[in-house]
Amino acid sequence: xETKFIKWLRQRLPEDSRSVLGLGDDAAVLRLVGEDxxxxxxxxxxxxxxxVADVEPQRIGxxxxxxxxxxxxAMAARPVAAVVALALPREEGRELAVGLYEGLLPLAKRxxxxxxxxxxxxxxxxxxxxxxxxxxxxxxxVLTRGGAxxxxxxxxxxxxxxxxxxxxxxxxxxxxxxxxxxSEYELHAGIDLSDGLSTDLGHLTGESRCGAVIYADRVPVSxxxxxxxxxxxxxxxxxxxxxxxxxxxELLLAVPPEEAERIIRSQPLDxxxxxxxxxxxxxxxxxxxxxERRPLEPGGYEx
Amino acid sequence: xETKFIKWLRQRLPEDSRSVLGLGDDAAVLRLVGEDxxxxxxxxxxxxxxxVADVEPQRIGxxxxxxxxxxxxAMAARPVAAVVALALPREEGRELAVGLYEGLLPLAKRxxxxxxxxxxxxxxxxxxxxxxxxxxxxxxxVLTRGGAxxxxxxxxxxxxxxxxxxxxxxxxxxxxxxxxxxSEYELHAGIDLSDGLSTDLGHLTGESRCGAVIYADRVPVSxxxxxxxxxxxxxxxxxxxxxxxxxxxELLLAVPPEEAERIIRSQPLDxxxxxxxxxxxxxxxxxxxxxERRPLEPGGYEx
Numbered sequence: 001x002e003t004k005f006i007k008w009l010r011q012r013l014p015e016d017s018r019s020v021l022g023l024g025d026d027a028a029v030l031r032l033v034g035e036d037x038x039x040x041x042x043x044x045x046x047x048x049x050x051x052v053a054d055v056e057p058q059r060i061g062x063x064x065x066x067x068x069x070x071x072x073x074a075m076a077a078r079p080v081a082a083v084v085a086l087a088l089p090r091e092e093g094r095e096l097a098v099g100l101y102e103g104l105l106p107l108a109k110r111x112x113x114x115x116x117x118x119x120x121x122x123x124x125x126x127x128x129x130x131x132x133x134x135x136x137x138x139x140x141x142v143l144t145r146g147g148a149x150x151x152x153x154x155x156x157x158x159x160x161x162x163x164x165x166x167x168x169x170x171x172x173x174x175x176x177x178x179x180x181x182x183s184e185y186e187l188h189a190g191i192d193l194s195d196g197l198s199t200d201l202g203h204l205t206g207e208s209r210c211g212a213v214i215y216a217d218r219v220p221v222s223x224x225x226x227x228x229x230x231x232x233x234x235x236x237x238x239x240x241x242x243x244x245x246x247x248x249x250e251l252l253l254a255v256p257p258e259e260a261e262r263i264i265r266s267q268p269l270d271x272x273x274x275x276x277x278x279x280x281x282x283x284x285x286x287x288x289x290x291x292e293r294r295p296l297e298p299g300g301y302e303x
Numbered sequence: 304x305e306t307k308f309i310k311w312l313r314q315r316l317p318e319d320s321r322s323v324l325g326l327g328d329d330a331a332v333l334r335l336v337g338e339d340x341x342x343x344x345x346x347x348x349x350x351x352x353x354x355v356a357d358v359e360p361q362r363i364g365x366x367x368x369x370x371x372x373x374x375x376x377a378m379a380a381r382p383v384a385a386v387v388a389l390a391l392p393r394e395e396g397r398e399l400a401v402g403l404y405e406g407l408l409p410l411a412k413r414x415x416x417x418x419x420x421x422x423x424x425x426x427x428x429x430x431x432x433x434x435x436x437x438x439x440x441x442x443x444x445v446l447t448r449g450g451a452x453x454x455x456x457x458x459x460x461x462x463x464x465x466x467x468x469x470x471x472x473x474x475x476x477x478x479x480x481x482x483x484x485x486s487e488y489e490l491h492a493g494i495d496l497s498d499g500l501s502t503d504l505g506h507l508t509g510e511s512r513c514g515a516v517i518y519a520d521r522v523p524v525s526x527x528x529x530x531x532x533x534x535x536x537x538x539x540x541x542x543x544x545x546x547x548x549x550x551x552x553e554l555l556l557a558v559p560p561e562e563a564e565r566i567i568r569s570q571p572l573d574x575x576x577x578x579x580x581x582x583x584x585x586x587x588x589x590x591x592x593x594x595e596r597r598p599l600e601p602g603g604y605e606x
Contacts, residue, residue: 037340039419041435043388045426085346085388085433116342119433123348130388130422130433132344 038077038135038142042067046126050169052089057099059169060129065104067194068133069111069173070249074192076143076182077135079111079175084118087128096127104131111175138182148189148208148254152279155260158250158271160197161225161241168247177269178251185263189254196246199298201285204252214277214296216289219243243287244299254279341380341438341445345370349429353472355392360402362472363432368407370497371436372414372476373552377495379446379485380438382414382478387421390431399430407434414478441485451492451511451557455582458563461553461574463500464528464544471550480572481554488566492557499549502601504588507555517580517599519592522546546590547602557582 044067046052050060065082072079084104088097097120108115113133157174174192181187191204197219205212216239225241236244255263257278264275277288285296347370349355353363368385375382387407391400400423411418416436460477477495484490494507500522508515519542528544539547558566560581567578580591588599 037437039384039386039435039437041386041388041420041422041433043390043422043424043431043433045390045424045428045431047428048424048426081342083342083344083435085344085435087346087348087431117344119344119346121346121348121351123351125348125350125428125431128346128348128390128428128431128433130344130346130431132342132386132388132435134340134342 036137036142038072038075038137039132040068040071041130041132042071043128043130045128052096052127055169056103057096058103060127061100061103062107063169063171064100064129064131065107065113065133066171066173067249068131069107069113069175070171070192070194072133072135073173073175073178073251074143074190075135075137076140076178076187076190077137078179079113080134080136081114081116082108082131082133083116085130086118086120087125088120088122089126090122090124093122100129111173138179140182143178143182143187143190145189145191145204145207148204148210148279150210150279150281151257152188152254153257153260153275154201154212154214154277154279155253155255155263155273156193156197156220156250156276157269157273158248159220159222160193160243160248160250161222161238161245162228163224163245163247163249165224165228167224171247171249173249174251174271177271180268181253181263184268185255185259187253187255187259191252193248193250193252194246196244196299197248197252198243198285198296200252201296202298204254205279205283205285208254208279209283211280211282211284211286212277213280213286213288213293216287218274218276220272220274220276240299243296339440339445341375341378341440342435343371343374344433344435345374346431346433348431355399355430358472360399361406363430364403364406365410366472366474367403367432367434368410368416368436369474369476370552371434372410372416372478373474373495373497375436375438376476376478376481376554377446377493378438378440379443379481379490379493380440381482382416383437383439384417384419385411385434385436386419388433389421389423390428391423391425392429393425393427396425403432414476441482443485446481446485446490446493448492448494448507448510451507451513451582453513453582453584454560455491455557456560456563456578457504457515457517457580457582458556458558458566458576459496459500459523459553459579460572460576461551462523462525462545463496463551463553464525464541464546464548465531466527466548466550466552468527468531470527474550474552476552477554477574480574483571484556484566487571488558488562490556490558490562494555496551496553496555497549499547499602500551500555501546501588501599503555504599505601507557508582508586508588511557511582512586514583514585514587514589515580516583516589516591516596519590521577521579523575523577523579543602546599
């Protein structure tokens with residue numbers, strides 16, 4: 001429901017010159033006199049983003065910050081600080097909170113994030129964690145969803161699909177990779193894959209007012225996607241998992257052709273980066289599979 | 304439980320030169336090169352901070368931002384922006400979200416707050432609202448809890464107690480009043496009364512490493528405190544409600560004597576400001592009532 005709701009909300013928000021980039025992207029850019037501060041917030045809830053009964057709180061804490069850092073990475077912003085708000089169940093709330101921070105703080109340290117505040121509450125409901133993170137753009141500015149042009153190549157880091165088997169909790173946000181690419185190459189647009197490739201590609205092309213063609217045989221399918229396809233009998237292929245599963249938290253980038261070629265040839269990152277398709281003039285998304293071109297429907301997770 | 308938990312957390316947070324003021328105050332001050340950004344987060348939950356079944360969502364939305372603006376007021380910071388994270392119950396979640404923003408946005412407009420982002424989720428639990436707000440300090444810097452000295456007079460805006468009868472939802476944050484006092488007078492310390500006078504006074508004196516004496520006959524008892532004392536048979540007097548009830552969201556300030564005298568004499572605000580006591584050398588809190596001096600125990604709300 002978020003997409004529809006954001007549309008509604010956008011119409012109700014007054015124009016504000018300080019809001020350089022408002023709703024509709026991975027994070028907000030806030031113009032403080034002479035300084036841009038990138039802000040993002042993600043709220044995670046028990047039963048949706050994790051299951052408290054099944055998972056160590058440390059992994060929940062890690063994920064709570066990691067998803068925010070992934071948003072900053074999608075903007076090519078350098079993480080600076082975060083604040084953490086918790087609604088804790090009454091039973092063993094303190095142990096839970098301690099565990100959460102034990103998972104969150106090492107990640108914060110690794111990415112130079114100062115945890116500068118928070119709000120810790122107890123209530124009769126299940127666990128809710130809301131992290132707001134702040135970043136600084138590089139000297140090249142921020143990377144938005146809206147800059148892709150027809151002809152741009154679509155690149156994706158890592159492998160996709162099946163994160164539900166565990167990786168969605170232990171994700172490593174692509175912060176360093178985004179900063180490295182931003183400093184060394186010309187990038188047109190970027191998004192992190194939180195809702196699934198087919199859905200997030202729709203967000204990117206929608207904001208950029210272009211379309212996209214994806215080549216099925218170039219999509220980097222993860223081992224987890226194969227495992228999931230084998231173990232479940234819903235008929236979903238590994239490719240479908242790679243296209244539609246949420247929470248990969250990899251980067252999807254739109255890059256001019258000659259830059260894309262340089263990136264793919266030199267493979268400058270510590271993770272593989274694949275060219276999976278390109279942007280086209282006509283709005284819409286298509287999948288080329290076995291020589292056949294058919295519409296690609298957003299099949300990912302809608303919040 | 305928050306106090307204990309913050310203590311635990313404080314010991315675990317590495318020193319960070321960018322965190323000018325970290326946990327333990329109403330808001331965090333974040334040093335961006337050459338610019339300070341004041342950040343505060345408050346998470347409100349159904350059954351604790353409001354009851355969805357009994358209250359229009361507009362009032363919940365208003366309160367969610369107002370409590371954050373009250374924190375900024377306590378720091379004498381000028382509100383700039385906010386991000387809003389929601390966990391909505393599945394049933395009528397959209398209507399609820401719309402109502403929340405209908406209450407929140409007019410308040411944001413009134414105080415020049417740009418709502419620059421958010422995260423809207425649906426889940427099987429009750430409503431949770433988490434707002435992170437940003438402010439800018441005045442040219443005189445921020446007002447902290449830790450600057451009070453022995454001899455300072457303790458001033459409080461408005462009247463206290465009984466906010467549970469309705470005012471806790473419709474609070475008007477003391478933003479303009481704080482900015483006005485900060486620009487025209489020398490203030491030593493400040494806090495907003497969210498947990499109750501006796502508890503928040505403890506926070507202020509604790510951070511300032513001083514004590515305080517309060518004069519019972521000078522505490523501005525609200526009409527609601529009297530109504531509550533009359534209607535309930537728990538034996539609490541109106542004064543007890545004024546001392547211990549949470550969510551007044553008035554300002555408590557520590558001010559040098561000569562400045563306090565100027566403020567009290569000229570009454571520069573659109574709300575009455577009362578002198579209720581003073582800071583003393585010895586740590587601890589006392590209430591002088593009917594000529595008798597007895598210890599004042601923190602009786603307010605602990606999150």
